[in-house]
Amino acid sequence: VRNSGGDMVAVSDDEILEAMRLLARTSGVFGEPAGVTGFAGLLKYAQTGKLDSHERVAVIVTGNGLKDSESAKKAAGNPFLVEPTLEAVNRVLGSMI
Numbered sequence: 001v002r003n004s005g006g007d008m009v010a011v012s013d014d015e016i017l018e019a020m021r022l023l024a025r026t027s028g029v030f031g032e033p034a035g036v037t038g039f040a041g042l043l044k045y046a047q048t049g050k051l052d053s054h055e056r057v058a059v060i061v062t063g064n065g066l067k068d069s070e071s072a073k074k075a076a077g078n079p080f081l082v083e084p085t086l087e088a089v090n091r092v093l094g095s096m097i
Helices: 011-025 033-047 064-075 086-096
Strands: none
Touching: 011 064, 033 064, 064 086
16 A cells, blocks of 8 residues: 555444445445445545545445345344235335335
8 A cells, every 4th residue: 555655444343334234225235244345445535535526436345245144134223024915015114104
């Protein structure tokens, strides 16, 4: 990093879990913690003001959230258990509104 004139940032486990939630809500990408760590770092780095608003940044998410279901539960909460009927789905969705 020093030789190339780059920069780096460290992120906590809580920041990674929050990045998992944000990425899933805003893009539909469900990543596992190791795969989302780069996105968490970008979020933290962007808060430093070191990125110009016109810069383009790409983040590669390398692992699906189903790879680590326990961390997914920490990030999103326990899943809803729904009977396989349309009525049951409607009841759960109706309770969320």
